[in-house]
Amino acid sequence: MQPRKTTWAGLVLVWLSLLALIFGAPTAQAAVNTNTIPVGGTAGVVFDLTSGKVLAAKDAATPHPLASLTKIVSLYLIRDAVAHGRLSWTDTATPTAAEVKLSKDTNLSNVPLAEKSYTVKELYDAGWIYSANVAVMLLANRLAGSQQAFIKEMQEHLTTLGIRDATLYTTSGLNNSLLPESMRVHGTPADGENKMSAADIGVVVRHLLQTYPDVLQDTQVVHKNFAVTASQTYAMTNWNALLTGNSLAQSDLPVDGLKTGTSDLAGQCLVATMPWQNRRLVSVLLHANGAETDDTKRFVQTAALLRAVNQAWRPVTLNRENTAKQKVKVTDGKQASTTLQLTKSVVGWAYQGQVVTPVRALPKTAALSAPVVKGRPTASTTLTKDTLGYLPQNDSQEISLAPTKSVAKLNFFERFLRWLGQLF
Structure with missing residues (x-):
């Protein structure tokens, strides 16, 4: 049996799939039509x-x-x-x-x-x-x-x-x-x-x-x-x-x-x-x-x-290691932001080798209120839907997210100083 030759096209497909898995659904992937299998x-x-x-x-x-x-x-x-x-x-x-x-x-x-x-x-x-x-x-x-x-x-x-x-x-x-x-x-x-x-x-x-x-x-x-x-x-x-x-x-x-x-x-x-x-x-x-x-x-x-x-x-496992951390603002925190990651692995789906149900990104306006405790579930998201979705009884799969580090809350004096800095 001859070893399979690696082509540049094959390497590109592998890297695209990996990037899709890690960073979510880019615009090109979102347009993938997964409803192409003929039903006789x-x-x-x-x-x-x-x-x-x-x-x-x-x-x-x-x-x-x-x-x-x-x-x-x-x-x-x-x-x-x-x-x-x-x-x-x-x-x-x-x-x-x-x-x-x-x-x-x-x-x-x-x-x-x-x-x-x-x-x-x-x-x-x-x-x-x-x-x-x-x-x-x-x-x-x-x-x-x-x-x-x-x-x-x-x-x-x-x-x-x-x-x-x-x-x-x-x-x-x-x-x-x-x-x-x-x-x-x-x-x-x-x-x-x-x-x-x-x-x-x-x-x-x-x-x-x-x-x-x-x-x-x-x-x-x-x-x-x-x-x-x-x-x-x-x-x-x-x-x-x-x-x-x-x-x-x-x-x-x-x-x-x-x-x-x-x-x-x-x-x-x-x-x-x-x-x-x-x-x-x-x-x-x-x-x-x-x-x-x-x-x-x-x-x-x-x-x-x-x-x-x-x-x-193919079902694919989405976990902390292969899914991008999501940055969110922290209101009244000693750090202005923190990152969130999955609390546990979830099953996503790959169609023709391409991940079509990555973890949905939180909106840019998402924010947490200090104090924030590392590892404690504080937000949730879902998997991105492809063109086929799920049966009605399980229309979305909620996924818990937790901070990767704790953020302490500013005391009154610190909040006042920050307010002054924002004001001027």
Whole structure:
């Protein structure tokens, strides 16, 4: 293997990146467009789970049909109910004759049910692994008493997450037209279909995985048998073909979740997540391009999107050593100014090798009042935003700054003398 040759252009790029890291965002860097990664669908978003930093986006704020991605919200509520004692995994639900009949509709994603009791855990697994519509409807009834009451809980939950423009008609994501009229929520349109934006789906997923990271143990299951009766099982294969061990798994993309969705209006949709850079990536893709002639397109487009993000973006550590100290005035201090530095390291972001989220400089009018104590947090700032920003629930990251040296306060006589000097 030949050693890589260093070019003048390469040295210039390295120095520019270093200067950007140390001194903040120069005018040229502020103009960098970080929203250049193609998203192969009608809408989509990719983000870092921990920080909420958006790494790619397309029409992410517009509500679109989401089909079975609805189940992310529904199953979130079920997981939350178990955590808070409203349900237990061993509680049971029994389908009606009409629900059993609907569960055997081969045009819909379902596990076939019998008129017997199923545990909450069995139905929950069927919802994640096989996107079983009637299983999720049973869970909704078991928790809230009716589909309408559960949808109200879904809407209230979304509101607590700051989501107010979602449209929900069904607990499973099915279009109303696919349900018997007796199973539709009263007063909803005959062809009503749930809608949310890609960004809002991302917000839900972010809260879900941060609150209940064990959900990934369920979403990464590729094969599992569902016990229809004591003597009959139904083989479930996870619809997410990108999962490690599944049919379209990619060796460089260790996908371990999360959910598929398909309908005539929504097209092919996919939420995928995987470990990345000692962090976690989440992608949301709505209505994958080319799916009309190729039913693998949501997986192909998502794989391309994840690779592009992986190649373009890197988290970078901003700390005292590589971030410029900021000089501020000190009112009534024995020294006229002091310098501030970060109190702890923070994660910024580099795009195509260039830091695009440096620490934001304090305004020139910023000032501290003496006495000032070295190391004591006295001011705050944020990271500079690039063109993509963060998910709404983490719109800015506050960063504490502390003085590098103490500044004593002038006594009355000293302040008087300084006043005279300023006066004359």
